[in-house]
Amino acid sequence: MSKSPNDVVLIDALRTPFAKAGSKLAQVHASELGRIALSELIAKTNIDVNEIDEVIIGNTGSPSDAVNISRVVALRAGLPLGVSAHTVHRNCASALQSITSGYDKIKAGVADVVIAGGTESMSQLPLIHTKEFQNIFGEFAFSKTMGKKLGALKKLKLKYLMPRISVVEGLTDPFCGINMGQTAEVLAKEFGISRKEQDEFALKSHQKAVAAQKSGRLAQEITPVFLAPKYKTVISEDIGPRESQNMESLGKLKPYFDRRYGTITVGNACPLTDGAAMLLMMSRKKAEELGYKPLASILNYAYVGLDPRKMGLGPAYSSPKALKLAGLELKDMDAIELNEAFAAQVIACEKAMASDSFCQKELGLSKAVGEIDRSKLNINGGAIALGHPVGTTGTRLVTTLMAELKNKNLEHGLATLCIGGGQGGALVLKNEA
Numbered sequence: 001m002s003k004s005p006n007d008v009v010l011i012d013a014l015r016t017p018f019a020k021a022g023s024k025l026a027q028v029h030a031s032e033l034g035r036i037a038l039s040e041l042i043a044k045t046n047i048d049v050n051e052i053d054e055v056i057i058g059n060t061g062s063p064s065d066a067v068n069i070s071r072v073v074a075l076r077a078g079l080p081l082g083v084s085a086h087t088v089h090r091n092c093a094s095a096l097q098s099i100t101s102g103y104d105k106i107k108a109g110v111a112d113v114v115i116a117g118g119t120e121s122m123s124q125l126p127l128i129h130t131k132e133f134q135n136i137f138g139e140f141a142f143s144k145t146m147g148k149k150l151g152a153l154k155k156l157k158l159k160y161l162m163p164r165i166s167v168v169e170g171l172t173d174p175f176c177g178i179n180m181g182q183t184a185e186v187l188a189k190e191f192g193i194s195r196k197e198q199d200e201f202a203l204k205s206h207q208k209a210v211a212a213q214k215s216g217r218l219a220q221e222i223t224p225v226f227l228a229p230k231y232k233t234v235i236s237e238d239i240g241p242r243e244s245q246n247m248e249s250l251g252k253l254k255p256y257f258d259r260r261y262g263t264i265t266v267g268n269a270c271p272l273t274d275g276a277a278m279l280l281m282m283s284r285k286k287a288e289e290l291g292y293k294p295l296a297s298i299l300n301y302a303y304v305g306l307d308p309r310k311m312g313l314g315p316a317y318s319s320p321k322a323l324k325l326a327g328l329e330l331k332d333m334d335a336i337e338l339n340e341a342f343a344a345q346v347i348a349c350e351k352a353m354a355s356d357s358f359c360q361k362e363l364g365l366s367k368a369v370g371e372i373d374r375s376k377l378n379i380n381g382g383a384i385a386l387g388h389p390v391g392t393t394g395t396r397l398v399t400t401l402m403a404e405l406k407n408k409n410l411e412h413g414l415a416t417l418c419i420g421g422g423q424g425g426a427l428v429l430k431n432e433a
Contacts, residue, residue, distance in 0.1 A: 005285035008103045009294035009432060013399035014041045014223045015277035018387040019239040025225065025274040026123035030059060030391075031066045033225070033276035034073035034119030040223040041115070041278045042077065049078065051290065053111035055085035056101050057278075058094025058118035059391040060170065061125050062087075069119065089391070091420040092341065093303070094118055095277065096394025096427060100301045102281050112286040117278035118392035125170070127163035136160065167272065173421060176308045180420055181257035184264050184342035187312050191348045198268040198343035199250040202384045205340060209241035209381025217380055217407070221399050240271060241385040268343040273387030277395035294432040296402045296413075300325035301427040303419075312345030314424020315416040316352035317362070320369045322426035323414070330370035333428075334410035337397040338372075339417035340382035349418075379404055393417065398427065406433035 016037050019025040025033065034057060042049060057070035066072040070085040079085075090097040095118025102114035129137070139152040172179040178186075187193070212218045224236040245267075255262030256269070287294055302321035306313060315338050323329055330353065340346050352358045353369040360366065380400060383393065397415040405413050409431070416426035 003284060005283065006107065007284040008106045008281060008298045009284050009287050010296045010298070010398070010402055010429070011280040011282065011287065011292050011294055012041065012045050013221065013277065013279035013395065013402060014044060015221055015392070015396055015399055016225050016275050017222055017235050017238050018273050018275035018389060019235065020387060021122040021272035021274055023239050024227070024235050025121070028121065028225065028227070028274065029066070030061060030063055030119045030121040030124065030276070031069050031072045031076065033121060033274065034069065034117065034278070035076040036225055037117065037119070037223065037276040037278040038073055038077040038115060041280060045280050047113070047280060049080060049083070051113050052079060052083050052115055053113050054102070054105060055079065055083060055115045056088060056098040057085070057116070058088050058090070058096070058098045058394060059120060060089055060091060060094055061120055061122065061391065062089070063124065073119065090423070090425070092339065092388070092390050092417055093394050093419045093423070093425040094391040096397070096415070096417065096425045099279060099281065099395060099398060100427065103298050103301065106281065106283050113280070113282040115278060116281060116395065117276065118389070118395045119276035120389035120391035121274045122167060122272040122389060123274050125167045128166050129163060130160050132157075132160040171420065173308045173311070175421070178309065179257065180311070180341065181264050181269060183309055183311050184269070184344045185258050185262050186309050187348040188263050188344040190310075191351050193263070193344045193347050195263040197347060198263060199247055201343040201347060202250060202268040203245055203247055205378065205381045205384040206242050206245040208379065209238070209385035210243045212380035213237055213241060221403050238386050240273070240387045241381060264342060264344060268384065270341055270383035270388035273389040275387065275389040275392050275396070277392050277399055279395055279399060295406055296429045296432050299328070299428040299430050301425070303423060303425045306422050306424065308422030311420055311422045312341060312348055312418045313352055314418035315426060316349045316358070316369070316424070318424030318426040319353070319414060319416045320359075320363055320365065322416075322428050326428040328412060328428060330372070332412050333414045334376060335379060335401055335404045335408075335413040336372060336377050337401045337413070337415045338377060338382070339388065339393055339397060340378065340384045341388060341418055343384060345418060394425065398429070401429060405429065405431035
C-alpha cells in the first residue's frame with residue numbers, strides 16, 4: 001500500500017496502570033487519571049502543545065463536576081485555552097470512538113494533530129437517589145415556611161433512602177432489559193460454550209498478563225500514578241493479573257448472573273476497573289513536518305449494530321467490515337486485540353467468524369471470515385486479567401496492539417471489541433515502526 005500525505009498515523013501512546021474498582025486508584029478522579037496520562041504523553045513525545053488542534057476523550061461515567069471531561073483534562077494538562085476538546089460516548093467503544101473521530105477529522109483536513117484517548121473511574125460512579133426522595137427533597141427545598149418543610153419531611157420513608165446503583169443501571173440494556181453478563185449467558189448457551197472452556201480461557205489471560213508484567217512488556221505502555229496527598233505511594237503495574245490464579249480456584253466460583261443454570265462468573269469475566277489512556281495522532285504530512293517517525297498508521301475502521309441480547313458478538317460483525325475496507329483479510333492479521341468482556345463472548349466471536357453458516361446468514365458473506373489464531377490473540381493478556389475501564393479500553397487496545405506490532409516487527413493488527421447496546425467496533429493498523 002502506497003503512503004500518502006493524508007494518511008493518519010499514530011505517533012505514540014501511554015496509559016495509566018489499570019486497577020480494579022475500589023482498590024488503589026479508587027480515590028483518583030477520572031479527570032486526574034486523564035490528566036496524568038495526557039501530561040506524560042506530552043512529555044514523552046515532546047509535542048509542542050500549540051500544534052494540537054483537538055482533544056477527544058472517551059468517557060461513560062460523565063462526572064457531574066467534569067461533564068465535558070475532555071476539556072477539563074486538556075486544560076489541567078496545560079494545553080492552551082484555544083485548543084478545543086470534546087468528550088465522546090459509545091459505551092465500551094468510547095475510547096475507540098475518540099481515535100476514529102480523530103481519524104475522520106484528520107482525513108477531512110480539518111485537523112492535523114489530535115490527542116485521542118479515554119478515562120474512567122468506575123470506583124466513583126455515583127449512587128442515585130430514588131425519584132421519591134428527589135421529589136420530597138425538591139418540595140422541602142422550595143417550601144417557604146417551616147410548616148411546609150416539615151410536611152415534606154413527614155412523607156419520607158426509609159425505603160426512599162435506598163439508592164439506585166448507577167453502574168448496575170449503566171450495565172443493563174434498556175432495550176432488551178438484561179445486563180451485560182446475561183448477554184454473555186445468551187452466547188454461552190447459543191454456541192455451546194462450557195464453563196470449563198471459559199475458565200481455561202480466563203486462566204490463560206492471567207498467565208499471559210503476568211508474563212507480560214514480569215518481562216517488562218506492559219511497562220512499556222504504562223506511566224506510573226503517584227497517589228495524593230503525599231505522593232509517596234506509586235502505582236506502576238496493573239492491579240488485576242493474578243500469578244496464583246488456577247483452574248481449581250476458578251472452578252469454586254458460583255455463576256453470578258444466572259445462579260441456577262449459568263456459566264459466567266466473576267472469574268471468567270472482566271472486573272470493573274479504573275484507568276486512562278492517551279494517544280497522539282496526526283497526518284503523515286504533519287508528522288514529517290514535525291520530524292516524527294510514526295509507530296503505526298490506521299488503514300480503516302468500522303462500527304456495526306446487532307441484536308443487543310447478543311452484543312458480545314460485536315467483533316464478529318465489525319471486524320469483517322473493517323478488514324474489507326482496509327483491503328485485507330483475517331488471515332493477514334499478525335496480532336489481534338479483542339476485548340475480553342467475558343470469556344464466553346470472545347469464544348463465541350471465534351466460533352462465529354469460523355462458521356460458514358453464521359457468516360452467510362448474519363454477515364451476507366459467501367464463506368467464513370476465518371479462524372482466529374490463539375497465538376496471535378491478546379498476546380499480553382486481556383481485560384479478564386487487565387481490567388476494562390469502559391470509557392478507556394478502546395485506546396488501551398490500540399496502544400497495546402501498536403506496541404506489539406513494533407516489538408515483534410509484525411505488519412498488520414486488528415483491534416476490536418463488543419459494545420453494550422448491541423454494537424461492534426474494529427480498527428485495522430499497519431506497523432510503521
